[in-house]
Amino acid sequence: MVYTRKNQRNLSSAERRAFVSAVLELKRTGVYDQFVRTHIAFYVSDGDAGLRVAHMAPSFLPWHRQFLLVFEQALQRVNPRVTLPYWDWTQDNSPASSLWAEDFMGGNGRRGDFQVMTGPFAYARGQWEISVNVTEGRFLARDVGRPSRPIRLPTPADVDRALADPVYDVAPWDSTSRTGFRNKIEGWTTASGEARFRNHNQVHRWVSGTMLGAAAVNDPLFWLHHAYVDSLWSRWQDAHPGSKRYLPEVPPPEGDPQHGRVASLRELMPPFDVTPASVLDHSGIYRYA
Amino acid sequence: MNDATHFWHAYRTGRTRPRGRAPEPTRPGTPPPRTTWHMARRSLLRALFASATVAFTAAALSRIPAARAYGEPAGAATPQPDDGFTFDEMYAGHRIQGWPIEADGASVTAFVDGRQLDLMRRADGSYLSSVDHYESYATAREAARAAAAELGAARLAFVPVHGHEEGAARGVHA
Numbered sequence: 001m002v003y004t005r006k007n008q009r010n011l012s013s014a015e016r017r018a019f020v021s022a023v024l025e026l027k028r029t030g031v032y033d034q035f036v037r038t039h040i041a042f043y044v045s046d047g048d049a050g051l052r053v054a055h056m057a058p059s060f061l062p063w064h065r066q067f068l069l070v071f072e073q074a075l076q077r078v079n080p081r082v083t084l085p086y087w088d089w090t091q092d093n094s095p096a097s098s099l100w101a102e103d104f105m106g107g108n109g110r111r112g113d114f115q116v117m118t119g120p121f122a123y124a125r126g127q128w129e130i131s132v133n134v135t136e137g138r139f140l141a142r143d144v145g146r147p148s149r150p151i152r153l154p155t156p157a158d159v160d161r162a163l164a165d166p167v168y169d170v171a172p173w174d175s176t177s178r179t180g181f182r183n184k185i186e187g188w189t190t191a192s193g194e195a196r197f198r199n200h201n202q203v204h205r206w207v208s209g210t211m212l213g214a215a216a217v218n219d220p221l222f223w224l225h226h227a228y229v230d231s232l233w234s235r236w237q238d239a240h241p242g243s244k245r246y247l248p249e250v251p252p253p254e255g256d257p258q259h260g261r262v263a264s265l266r267e268l269m270p271p272f273d274v275t276p277a278s279v280l281d282h283s284g285i286y287r288y289a
Numbered sequence: 290m291n292d293a294t295h296f297w298h299a300y301r302t303g304r305t306r307p308r309g310r311a312p313e314p315t316r317p318g319t320p321p322p323r324t325t326w327h328m329a330r331r332s333l334l335r336a337l338f339a340s341a342t343v344a345f346t347a348a349a350l351s352r353i354p355a356a357r358a359y360g361e362p363a364g365a366a367t368p369q370p371d372d373g374f375t376f377d378e379m380y381a382g383h384r385i386q387g388w389p390i391e392a393d394g395a396s397v398t399a400f401v402d403g404r405q406l407d408l409m410r411r412a413d414g415s416y417l418s419s420v421d422h423y424e425s426y427a428t429a430r431e432a433a434r435a436a437a438a439e440l441g442a443a444r445l446a447f448v449p450v451h452g453h454e455e456g457a458a459r460g461v462h463a
Binding site: 040041043044045046047048056112113114132133134135136137141172174175176187188190196197200201204205212213214215216 | 413419422444445446447
């Protein structure tokens with residue numbers, strides 16, 4: 001049965017409650033923290049040695065697709081009706097959005113230590129103590145929009161520029177790939193100033209606090225952000241039916257600096273036993289509405 | 290200036306606010322207002338006092354790098370050109386330190402307030418830290434400064450999040 005991932009702004013209050021309750025239940029049982037740890041452990045940078053599958057690599061999109069799917073399945077073991085909502089940050093880009101409501105993601109962090117004080121994930125509620133963190137902080141932190149050094153969210157035009165690229169990814173298949181849909185969405189640049197933040201990276205920075213660090217998964221907003229990024233990959237596929245849906249198709253040959261360091265189309269993406277090829281088409285599992 | 294840096298500035302400004310009571314307003318029958326000379330002399334005395342304070346503070350601060358824990362490398366006696374990865378300074382309210390753990394600087398390590406800051410290297414040679422995972426900086430020092438500013442009043446965890454991979458000796462390679 002194909003299920004639907006909805007825009008968070010279209011969720012009913014019952015759907016919002018069901019999602020939040022399932023997330024809190026995973027937290028209570030310790031399952032949630034395993035997702036935090038997994039994301040930390042597989043964040044390998046392209047200047048360091050070894051295979052990198054989650055970031056700065058062609059498999060950024062399929063790896064996170066699988067990461068989300070496994071999380072969604074965990075949620076569905078709590079409540080079979082729950083699906084991941086997505087946050088279209090090109091539209092819901094203000095603090096007035098229902099995204100930040102008391103019954104959903106909660107609001108911005110307070111001044112000083114950026115501790116989130118409202119909503120189900122506020123530390124004081126007693127259900128969201130962060131145990132795997134970069135800092136000693138046990139609370140969720142946000143500094144939305146970084147008012148002291150403002151940064152804006154990506155616009156529809158920013159997303160369109162990425163979607164317009166007909167090539168999925170290009171050599172050297174890392175954070176220095178100048179073109180290709182993957183890095184235009186992931187958002188690594190060598191630019192300076194405001195231009196150095198793009199799309200996926202820019203949203204992490206816009207939310208800031210916990211979302212900026214290695215333990216970003218501690219903010220449940222992570223899933224809504226990445227669900228939208230995942231939907232953009234689907235939109236890109238629809239927009240370019242003649243393009244290769246994933247590159248590289250074969251492993252970079254011996255002697256290539258990327259040999260053994262990226263997952264090609266039919267290579268596994270640890271820790272998952274799936275390949276990019278096996279998650280290219282999600283239409284048999286879920287769809288976006 | 291980000292919020293953390295702003296916070297730190299406000300904190301310091303608050304501490305250096307002049308102490309004591311505000312001057313009484315002048316009323317009939319009270320001594321005349323102070324002359325220009327009085328004002329100038331007071332300004333001069335204040336300036337002298339301020340520069341003495343600055344000098345004292347500077348002297349005190351300059352001693353900080355000398356106060357190293359046992360086992361940390363001693364600073365060079367003469368200032369070295371900034372290589373971007375050998376540093377020991379106060380930034381945004383935090384002490385940040387970094388040094389090469391291979392002689393040629395091919396691998397470096399960094400600390401904030403004595404706790405290890407995970408650094409990673411991008412293919413273009415820039416650095417990113419565990420505090421700020423979605424932007425990179427030209428040098429390890431800049432990455433550590435950005436991390437310190439981002440931390441604000443927070444403190445790094447005792448065990449680095451990436452520490453399980455290679456233990457506390459984990460450095461990044463050029």
